[in-house]
Structure formats: C-alpha cells, structure tokens
Amino acid sequence: MRTVITYGTYDLLHYGHIELLRRAKEMAGGGRLIVGVSTDEFNTQKGKTSHFEYSKRKKMVEAIRYVDLVIPEEDWSQKPADIQHHSVDLFVMGDDWQGEFDDLSAFCEVAYISRTPEISSTVIKQAIHQTAPKNKDAGHE
Numbered sequence: 001m002r003t004v005i006t007y008g009t010y011d012l013l014h015y016g017h018i019e020l021l022r023r024a025k026e027m028a029g030g031g032r033l034i035v036g037v038s039t040d041e042f043n044t045q046k047g048k049t050s051h052f053e054y055s056k057r058k059k060m061v062e063a064i065r066y067v068d069l070v071i072p073e074e075d076w077s078q079k080p081a082d083i084q085h086h087s088v089d090l091f092v093m094g095d096d097w098q099g100e101f102d103d104l105s106a107f108c109e110v111a112y113i114s115r116t117p118e119i120s121s122t123v124i125k126q127a128i129h130q131t132a133p134k135n136k137d138a139g140h141e
Contacts, residue, residue, distance in 0.1 A: 001031035002089035005082060007073050009038045010057050011050040016116035018064065023113055024092045025066035034086055035061050036073035045075070083107040 004024050010017055025033040038046070040054045050057065054072070062070050071082065079101070083091065088108050093101060094115040104110050 002028050003032045003034065003087055004028040004090045004092055005034040005036065005079075005086065005088045006092045007036035007038070007079070009043060009048060009050060010035075010061050011052055013057075013060050018066075019116050020092075020094060020113065021061075021064055021066045027090060027092060027111065027113075031089075032068040033066055034069045034071060034082075034088070035067050036071050036079075036082065037061055038073045042074050079104055080107050 004027050006020070006024050008017070008020075021033065021035065037054065037058050038048075038050075040050065043050055052060070058070050058072075061067055069086075079091070082088070083104065084107060090109045090111060091101060091104050091107075092111050092113060095112040096115055098112045101110055
C-alpha cells in the first residue's frame with residue numbers, strides 16, 4: 001500500500017478527471033490518494049480563471065470515492081514539502097506534463113499517465129463559449 005499524490009485545478013469536473021483519479025488510486029494499491037486542488041489565488045498566478053471557486057472545486061473532488069484527502073495547492077514550490085509531510089511514495093500527473101516534475105524523483109517515484117484524449121476542461125469551455133447566447137438578453141424571454 002502506497003500513498004499517491006496528484007494536483008490539478010479540477011474546474012468543470014469531467015470523466016477524464018475521474019479516470020485519472022481512478023488510475024492514480026489504483027496505483028496506490030489500496031493505499032491513499034491525496035489530491036492538491038489549485039486555489040483561486042494560485043490559478044490567478046498561473047493566468048487561469050476557474051468557473052467554480054476553490055471551495056466548490058474542493059467539495060467536488062472530496063466527493064469522488066477514489067480520493068482520500070484534498071489539500072490546497074497554493075504555489076508551484078510546495079510539492080516537495082507536501083510529499084514529505086504526507087509520506088508520499090508516488091507523484092502522478094497527466095502525460096501532458098511529461099518531464100515537468102522529474103525533479104520530484106529526489107523525494108518519491110514520479111509517474112506520468114495518459115490523459116483521456118477526447119475530453120478536457122478546455123474543450124468543454126470552448127464548446128460552452130461557442131453555444132452561449134451572443135447577447136445577455138438571449139434566452140431570457
């Protein structure tokens with residue numbers, strides 16, 4: 001049994017997120033899955049805007065049966081301290097981050113797992129934007 005940690009924004013939660021968390025939990029071999037959810041302030045630093053505020057995204061991720069603990073992700077540099085504090089054995093991220101966190105191998109094993117290719121929060125946001133009414137009064141009759 002191992003402790004696995006992963007991080008993300010988890011805005012507009014979708015089955016790709018669920019699949020990543022399911023696979024990360026599977027890699028724990030019956031152990032714990034810790035998920036760092038980016039705070040609103042950290043998202044601002046990254047140039048991101050979330051549809052849902054941190055407290056709501058945290059509650060959504062906590063409701064997923066694969067997740068044992070949700071912690072706030074407040075900056076890029078906290079990962080080594082989180083790994084040590086929670087006695088993490090494995091750090092997992094989607095393969096779109098391949099190589100970006102290899103330095104964490106000084107603290108634990110690092111793995112990049114394939115993402116669900118046909119879905120992403122970006123794709124959902126683009127689809128919503130394309131189908132949204134063009135003026136604020138449309139659809140409010």
